[in-house]
Amino acid sequence: MHEIVGNATFVAELLGPLSPFVDVAAVFLPLLGAALATLAGGLWGLPRNDRAAQTLTCLAMVASALASALIFADIAVEGGAARTHVLAPWIQVGALQSFWTLRLDALSSVMLMVVTGVSAMVHLYALGYMRHDRGIPRFMAYLSLFTFGMLMLVTADDLIQLFFGWEAVGVCSYLLIGFWYEKPRASAAAVKAFVVNRIGDFGFILGIFGCFALFRSVAFGSLFSAAPDLESATYALGGLDVPVLTVLCLLLFVGAMGKSAQLGLHVWLPDAMEGPTPVSALIHAATMVTAGVFMVARLSPLFEHAPGALAVVTVVGALTALFAGVVALAQTDIKRVIAYSTMSQLGYMFFAAGVAAYPAAIFHLMTHAFFKALLFLGAGAVIHALAGEQDLRRMGGLARKTPVTYVLMAIGSLALAGIGVPGVFGFAGFYSKDVILEAALAQGSGVGVFAYGVGVLVAGLTALYIGRLFVLTFHGKPRTDEAVFAHAHEASWVMLVPLVPLALGAVFAGFWGEASFVGEGRAAFWAGSLVTGGAGDPLSATHHLAPIWTLLPVAAGVGGLVVAFVVYGLFPRFPGWVAAHLGRVYVGVANAFCVDALYDAMFVRPLRALGMFCRETGDDRWIDGYGPPALARVALRWGQRVRTWQTGYIYHYVFAVVTGLVAALVFVWSTLSR
């Protein structure tokens, strides 16, 4: 079932015949952890043991991360052989053949490392963060189950298993957003997240159906090898010849838009902040929301042949980045600022993919996972320090109280803002964001230039909103209750230690990864697991850009930070003055352009009304009024005349039935023997 060809790597020699077991363990240990935590939850008869649930899930998760590190070292670092383990058949009807599979190549090993690494840190962090919660086993079980779903997603070898992982992480996200289910806002947010994602899934499954109809297969390998020949295939749609692959890729992209909260299907992500902060860090920043980006990268051999779809991906990504960047500026909830920031950064990843710079998209996915998880967990430490306070307007001056958190958040903010000195050193986001912008410009298409322009603007906005968050949280005078502020304290070491590896990643991941992810070594690094030299080969073309274009984004970032510090640090009244004078515009931005209200009026209410209409008018008035029941009523009116026969005693009915039966038999018999 599994093959080892190519380089005999150090890891491969170290593990020898154990290698397949390590591969399987990396993916399935979190599932085991989840199962054990469920048992420890005391729901099914065993005594409840919170400590056991925590220990077992964390051990399983750390072990999974170690196994993933080995796989990553083997495949991505040392260039070991990609491999596919077929575990069992899943859905198989005719040509539709889906297997439970672990596909391990450079792309999935990068994702494996990111997912298990961040997940392990979040598991450990949750030991401290959730210490006083009543539902610890449930929480740990969901967290581990989520990780398993994510791993199944990234190791899928066909569209249907990809969809399995997709839905598995979706349902875990639902369960975790609604973890504090007694809060009505949390449960509403949970349902909203699931339903909005389902709207995306609607596109996704239609894309799968269409792929099967076109390719007669759902396996990635078959799709990729057949795609070039089908580039010119078209659907006749209302007199127009629409390229099939573009339609299918757009349908699949609708799924990605839902999962990755792109403009239009983004409304669930800010509300998802009702979930516990470790959940926000793991699911709604570092991993699940990036699944859409992963999908496009994984299917890059397909998207390559759908130029129309790529253009849409670029534009949607750029607009999302801008929209979220603007909205983030006016949020007062610390977690919502970071949530919109995530949405904005996902926009960057998508337009990277849209301009066919898939490696850059995954590079930013990786660096973003580090610094965004760091920012979220840091925000969790802040919230913890202030006894649950999440409103930026009631923070301030925390730098003295929580110096470690301050430093960690500073690192995360600098990485997000993309600060660095070109040619010397920069924080992680510096490398990954710059390469995206350069690729967009270098690709030379109209949408590429548009994306570049928007991207530079958003780079400035990013620095501005994260600078604002940072200043409002840590600098200035404390605006919270004196009692709360007096008790503000640094988080315990169990919450701070997991932040250290994330901070290291936020500092060094870009510097360390640039050459192999997006630089000269990229073709060897990715080894065909995604398209490295896509249409126009934008990553190679970046070398021909004039230096001014490569300096502009970092200048915007520095400028944004400076403005933030000046405005929010030196003139704390100025923002309030701006908000007051912008009036409705400000309110609109703060309410994310009222998309929620719009959807409520456009979809939610009409749907409810339609439901009531079908129920009251459709069923009760029309079908029951004029349909079969009306005929029955006519019959019943006739029946009234013989009503006296209906006594309500079962014996009478049985008697009547038996008599009738006997009469019928006698009749049949007599006709036969005639």
Place this chain on the structure above:
Amino acid sequence: MSSLPLLSLITFLPLAGALGLFAFVRGDDARARRVGIVRGLTLGTTLLTLAGSLALLPGFDPAAPGFQFVENVPWIPRLGLAYHRGVDGIGLAFLVLTAFLTPLSVLAGFSVKTRVKEFMIALLVLETLMLGTFSTLDLALFYVFFEGGLIPMFLMIGIWGGEGRRAAAFKFFLYTFAGSVLMLVAIIAMVAHTGTADMTQMTGGVFAGDLALVLWLAFFASFAVKTPLWPFHTWLPYAHVEAPTAGSMILAGVLLKMGGYGFIRISLQILPSASEVFAPLVIGLSVIAIIYGSLVALAQTDLKRLVAYSSVAHMGYVTLGIFSGTAQGLEGAMMVMLSHGLVSAALFACVGVVYDRVHTREIARFGGLASRVPRYAAVFMVFTLAAVGLPGLSGFVGEFLSLQGAYLYNPLVAALASLGVILGAVYMLGLYRRMFYGPLEKKDLMTLRDLTVREGVVFGALAVPTVWMGLFPAHFLAVFAPATDRLLNVSQTLAAGSIG
């Protein structure tokens, strides 16, 4: 071939149990011991039936063409009627489903406190009739089994039902009976035409032209009501709301599948050319059923009605798949039926749990249950997710395949039908939220008891195949896929021949 008439033994075992109860158990409900004996005997009988039906599996060869465990005894030779029994993979799948669900319904039926003996007799008689339906190859006999099930179900709703039981029972009876009259006429015509009631001799496309179309419509009337297909569905919510829990489980779990089974066994297999002609009609109605059923479910305030309408939507996937004319669609329809058999039975059992405790089905009367009854909440969540078609649970496989088949038939149809995937999440998760999330405020809910061991057994037994079917559907597909493939090949050849 086995010398023992296995199918007959399995089929009539419950009837024998019913006769035993009728003849030997005396006294009234006031005597706890007598109630215990009645329940024990019924449960034992149904478990023995289950064992018997499972014992068929090792001896069954899915790859072998035709029917197996055949018994063929002349009954009325002059009319070509015979006691002709046998199963292929399709029939066997439903046979096992029936035998599996009945003991669980009996367990759920322990909450019936009045006329316990008569209730159990009705349940046992019903089981015999259902088992017979899925394993009969003679049309006349099929009619007897198919329509016979009406009577015990009618009595279960009418006697052990809720407050509006009478109206509901009559609505149920009139609807299904109206359909069945037309079916009876069609069967008589078929027997007159061919001189035999043997289904296996009618599969060669013996009916053609207008005759086939008329026959098809007559059968359609019966199956469309049974399934139920929009707009013949309005009896279902009434019947479900009033039926006792055990009755609802059987009704949703097995009786509705008789419609789908009939569509496959008779419409598709005996009247393939007419099925081809009418496929657009059925597919149109199926799409309406999915969307409309979901919308109405969305507008429900009664827990049981909501689940009932979700059945209407799910059955839409069944007819959609069957008439898509593709292997994916047909096998998907089978998987939807098996999955829905488990999941809807479980959901109705879930409704029964709270109804037994607080005697209301009004969704607004609940709220915040998760903190009070975590086990019940967990169980309800599992089956809710199965109902919304979460991959990894049973609902997904069938829905996915059925929609894939619809896409191959016509992408636009699939696009419309796939809206059900969104709407399903809206009404099921909305229901879950209203019942389980939020603060626990109602006084009478604060003392609510979590699942008992008996209830736990029912849900555990239903959860195992729900997960199994979701993760390893191949084990289930293997039983019936060869039969559906053959059926599809034959019917497509015939349909192509009759047109070309």
